Amino acid sequence: MYSKGFRATVAKFYPLRPPAGRDxxxxxxxxxxxxxxxxxxxxxxxxxxxxxxxxxxxxxxxxxxxxxxxxxxxxxxxxxxxxxxxxxxxxxxxxxxxxxxxxxxxxxxxxxxxxxxxxxxxxxxxxxxxxxxxxxxxxxxxxxxxxxxxxxxxxxxxxxxxxxxxxxxxxxxxxxxxxxxxxxxxxxxxxxxxxxxxxxxxxxxxxxxxxxxxxxxxxxxxxxxxxxHEFTHDLRIPEHDPHDEEYALLSGSNAIAYAALDEGCRFIAGYPMTPWTDVFTIMSQHLPSVGGISEQVEDEIAAAALAVGASHAGVKAMSGSSGGGFALMSEPLGLAEMTETPVVLVEAMRAGPSTGMPTKPEQGDLEHVLYSSQGDSHRVVFAPGTVAEAYDQTRTAFRIAYEYQIPAIVVFDQKLSGENVNVPAAHFDREPNPDLGSVLTEDEIAEAAHHSSGKFKRFTYDHEDGVSPRSLPGQKGGRYLATGNEHNEVGHISEDPENRLLQMNRRLEKMENIREELDSRDETHQTYHGPEDAEYGIITWGSQQGTVEEAVDDLNEMGHSVKSLGVSGLMPFAAAEVEEFLESVESAMVVEMNATAQFRGLIQKELGRYGDTMHSLLKYDGNPFEPAEIVEGFEVQTDGDRASTAANTRYEPAVGD
Amino acid sequence: MSAFSAIGEEREIDRDEFTPGIEPQPTWCPGCGDFGVLKALKQALPEAGRTPDETLLVTGIGCSGKLNSYFESYGFHTIHGRSLPVARAAKLANPNVEVIAAGGDGDGYGIGGNHFIHTARENHDMVYIVFNNEIFGLTKGQTSPTSPKGHKSKTQPSGSAKDPIRPLSLGLTAGASYVARTAAVNPNQAKEILVEAIEHDGFAHIDFLTQCPTWNKDARQYVPYIDVQDSDDYDFDVTDRREAADMMYETESALYEGEVLTGRFYVDEDRPSYGQEKRALGEMPEEPVAERYFDEDYKWERSADLLDRHM
CATH class of the missing domain: 3.40.920.10 (Pyruvate-ferredoxin oxidoreductase, PFOR, domain III)
Known part of the structure; x- marks a missing residue:
């Protein structure tokens, strides 16, 4: 299916040519x-x-x-x-x-x-x-x-x-x-x-x-x-005024860790792996001083299973890894889905497959993160585009995970993980949210439905938002069975078809409700840039967003009419916003750091069309995009006369082109 | 006031409380050793003063994994081999909960072997029961990590070329501070060992011989059994690591000669549990973290107060 796309124009690209206007x-x-x-x-x-x-x-x-x-x-x-x-x-x-x-x-x-x-x-x-x-x-x-x-x-x-x-x-x-x-x-x-x-x-x-x-x-x-020395060069420190607000210099890993702390996360389990290790290290250094627990364990299966165990017992918990380690987490991840145990996982992507290029960024784990683990996946996946978004979306991931009793994943990459950028200090000046979400107190448990034998009905069928509140071990009157098997209202194993449908549908219904809730917020998780009425679009996800936005500015300065959309809501997919964006443009170039256009595939799958509207600009040589590459990619694709000089990127035309 | 009032509740506890009204009858085969574990556990918990609501029974996958379907308490039936990481995290989150993990020999010594080694090494304050029937039961009789060398099954048609795992020695080497073997056919000893294991502050590993009358007909019913503490033939100090290691080696070898030795093999009451070690390092709070979410007066820390280092 990618046969067309593998035609890469190979040319020497040396040195990188900055676009007009930024030279x-x-x-x-x-x-x-x-x-x-x-x-x-x-x-x-x-x-x-x-x-x-x-x-x-x-x-x-x-x-x-x-x-x-x-x-x-x-x-x-x-x-x-x-x-x-x-x-x-x-x-x-x-x-x-x-x-x-x-x-x-x-x-x-x-x-x-x-x-x-x-x-x-x-x-x-x-x-x-x-x-x-x-x-x-x-x-x-x-x-x-x-x-x-x-x-x-x-x-x-x-x-x-x-x-x-x-x-x-x-x-x-x-x-x-x-x-x-x-x-x-x-x-x-x-x-x-x-x-x-x-x-x-x-x-x-x-x-x-x-x-x-x-x-x-x-x-x-x-x-x-x-x-x-006699200075022969023109370059000097750029002239500037002092900042009019306070800034902090942070990386995406800092932001994710700080968001977790502000959400009351007091448990992390992990195993070292680049580039995930940054988040794990920052959390491990801070948790003891805020009365939390960090566990470095034998492998990533254990790491994710520990996060599930801690969360089950009533502590807000997270784990994470990079591609290979995340692969080991697929079973505990599925267990969290089936037992409706809230947990937040972070996936810091690096170039794959297998060990790949451990210190190089790539966005090749998209499908891995969305679908890893057996059965119909139902999880929440956010892909922040900037350091500030990494903070915001990690906080949302925790809140959704604990409200809806569902695993939430923050997927980012080696680029966002390690890049430092100045963010207004005020961005972090927020109230903490230690709320455990849909957990009952003992008083509430006493009022809640129980089986005649006294067992708490942890997984009841009828709830407006699909969420059946949980109890915690040690709470009086709250005992129930959590199991990775399909189960009935008190958690006992059941293969009854009617129960199966009720439980499956209720769990899946949460996805719709989460999307509805996110869509109804004042602020969207998607990021728009460029003139609203632009003729062309560029769509990206995750860490390439800032680069795309700079390219959009350059392109508009050069006389093109183009705007961009950075998508963070990958699952449940931000369908309405992406559809509206695609409807508003002639065509859109999807920019992502992988070889098989996974994100473009996701859009087509989720929206069921637009195959002939979207074309791809892909890069997977281990280095993130530079703005000039996106500028050139756009020009080559919208202007048939311009030939590519790029050796490091690949174009993939729209279906039917 | 604790948000978990079932914990430490002082009252008479009836062993019938541990029989779930919803699923009182196990579906195990007639004559299965798993009944012995269930019975011993139902006796041990009231004796140790634990109630169903303060107990979390975490199991793996297999016939043994059904244990918490037939046992009334908080339960977490996890995935194959992963009961221990789930269980030990629950213990760290709320150390006042009585955490018991259980699974089969394939679950604990095979697919979950890595977790077994590391959980024992860390000496978490919990009980781990391994249903050892020397076979994979639920998947219909394949060779397991404890099957004797030469054991024939559908997946090892010429007989297993592998020497079995030595579970007691493995537990000791890994770091378990309480190691015992009991048998389903000896429910009294099993109950006593379970009570001791619950009361032990550290990782208590119980290799529980559970006969499988359906798929392991060749294996003995683990009778007659000998309690090494009661027998005059054996004299060793359970607190002495080297003597314990020798006795374990003899016990493991003897099983395949038809001699079933049971009892306590190693007890180290001095070794601090993992929670104690973490607290001593300042890496775990004195109060259970799980309680804090219910404390309305707690001032939750803010990352805004950490920003100085970035400015």
Whole structure:
């Protein structure tokens, strides 16, 4: 069925071409700083602090993390995009490279499988650097003579290169690891930015001699770069006013964990797996101090089963994993559906199948999350598109799970999991909701229906919303049997056809009621962007939303008429909204990070049509979309004359095209 | 005041309270050892002072998994092999609930073997009853992890090439702090062991020999049985890990020679339960978390108060 779509136009895409309107002319408006080095060299913490400093100085920031599945060594980088305007994606390419050395690099050998690791922090990062960009590299660890055609490329692209002996400087100051700080000082000097926010952050995080040494090296690096170098580049820190409200720098994983805490979740069970480990770690670090329990267990079957057990006994509980671990959860997930035990699971997708690419994002687990486990699935699935949505939708997931006694899943990916973005602090200033949902008190149990023998009727047939309230072990008069078998009103195993239909229909009815409730809310979980009367549409789900929205802005600036829809309500499907959107446009391009257009398939399945209205733009090379790729994809598909130059994305035409 | 007033209730408890009015008659085959477990359990709970409403009986899948259909209490009939992770989380959520897990030898030593090892290792304060009939019963007689070597069945037509699991040794090695074996044909001993197991603060593993008269006709009815505590032939210290290990090895080997040794094999009263360990580390509150949701005065923590580190 995908035969047509597998025609990929292969062309060299090098370097990435920014769209008109967002090219070098705009370079002054944004900084995209990439710090590159080896895994284990502290790139992550250095970049986080620098991002925070930029945020504190009044800029909006967005980070993108690229790392290998290795502990020590291996090329890694973090990109920080900073702008006076709100930023929603990593952007197209970047304009400032700080190349630190990889202190764990293996010795270079001819034809080494991992290539020449020593020069990778520099050599691996040149393709995406924009024209006119700045390169700072540590000449104490990197030798440009080992890079083919380095000087030619510098000249061709009008790059401005500043070799600095950061390692030497750090050694002089006592500790080699401080070359990161020296690099940040050099960056600040070249961008003519104030170092005060950086110093403040260092003061918050360090103390004693370490702080003194770091402050000193920051200043030495800053001053010496300022004094000893003639700046040939144009790039400076973007001009901006201070923020008019307070911001916090958070990742999607932070937001999910904080939403869980605010919903009164006090139990988590898990098994480590990238990238789910972030949520698990954050929860495990906070739960003890709020009187909660975190359990690292033997496998993901146990993890999900523990969450079910804790929830059954009356504690709001969650578990989660990434693709392979989530596969192991399919049985407890089905048990939660059948026993109507509320539970929240998170699935942090990474590139599959099987072990796939553990540290790379993909959206290939959509069908896995929707349908995993035997029988007719009935569960709630949200796919937040941003860090703020991750918080909101995780809270909704808990509320729905506990009200409707149903498993709710938050599906996201390595991209949203790890990217840091500034979110208004006020977004988190909300009341907690520890409500257990449809649970009875002992007084209510006394009034509730019981079998003549005294057993509580936990699964009665007639309820307006399909929900039959539950009791908790230890409550007087509330005893009943929960079972994964089909069961009657008191929970005893029953294969009676009439009972089967009543119970199945009641459980499935909850799905309709949940969709109805979500649709009747003041605020939708779907995200709209662009002019309402636009001719064309772009539909996406999950973490690509911000990138799509930037592409929509670019396209409109370029004269196209296009709007976007980011869908979060995957199950029960946000059918009415998606249908209305599709009805309002000529055609829609569905953007997703997988190879088989799973989301487009879901829309067709749920709406029963639009096969000839939707075409796909797919990417599954391990890297998220950049706005320019979506811009180009749109132009190629709506304008028959433009040919694709993209090697990394694939188009799949509409059915019948 | 507790929201769970069935817990710790002081009153006379009649063993008939544990017979469900809705399904008083088990559907097990006549002569099945499972009846012995049910009977012993119904006797043990009143003796240990537990009521149906404060007890959660968590089972796996198989004939043994039906136990909580025929036993009146809170029940959770889970999935094959997964009774232990469900049960131990319920215990952590509300440590005042009496949690008992049960399942067959395939359930506990086969498909759920990993959970058995880790639940024992963590020493959760709960009872785990393994119905050991050396066969898969409900699926009609296939070889199980405890079937003797050479056991012939439809799925092992030439006889099993595998040595059976040594369940007692496995429980001990994994970390269970109470390990016993009893037999359905000896309900008095079974009841006594169950009472001890309930009262034990830690993971109490009971390998319960339950004859299967339908699919394992070759197997003995586990008679005559010998209580190692009563017999002059055996003298070992149940609190001594090494002596216990030797006795278990002898017991497991003897079963396949036709000698049924039962009794307590290992008891460690000093080892803290998992809940005690977690509380000592500050990783679990003193009050049951389940109670907090009913406490109207509790000031629930807010993530807004955690934001400083992100600003």
């Amino acid at each position: 070098q002319n705009m370079a002054q408006d944004e900084l995209i700083w990439r710090v590159a080095g080896g895994s284990g060299d502290g790139i992550d913490s250095t970049s986080q602090n620098f991002a925070k400093a930029l945020m504190r100085s009044g800029l909006h920031v967005f980070t993108h993390r690229h790392y290998p599945s290795r502990i020590r060594g291996g090329h890694t980088y973090v990109e920080i995009r900073a702008s006076p305007e709100k930023v929603q994606s990593r952007g197209d390419g970047y304009n400032f490279l700080l190349a630190l050395g990889d202190s764990f690099a293996r010795n270079p050998q001819d034809d080494a499988y991992y290539g020449n690791e020593e020069v990778k922090p520099l050599s691996e990062n040149l393709d995406d650097l924009r024209e006119g960009g700045v390169i700072v590299y540590d000449e104490g660890l990197l030798d440009v003579s080992e890079i083919d055609d380095f000087d030619e490329r510098v000249e061709e692209n009008d790059w401005h290169v500043y070799p600095l002996d950061l390692r030497g400087l750090a050694r002089e100051q006592g500790r080699e690891v401080m070359r990161n700080t020296a690099g940040v000082g050099a960056t600040a000097a070249l961008l003519e930015m104030d170092t005060e926010p950086i110093e403040e952050l260092m003061t918050d995080a360090m103390g004693g001699d370490i702080l003194e040494q770091n402050l000193e090296i920051l200043e030495i690096a800053y001053e010496s770069v300022k004094d000893d």
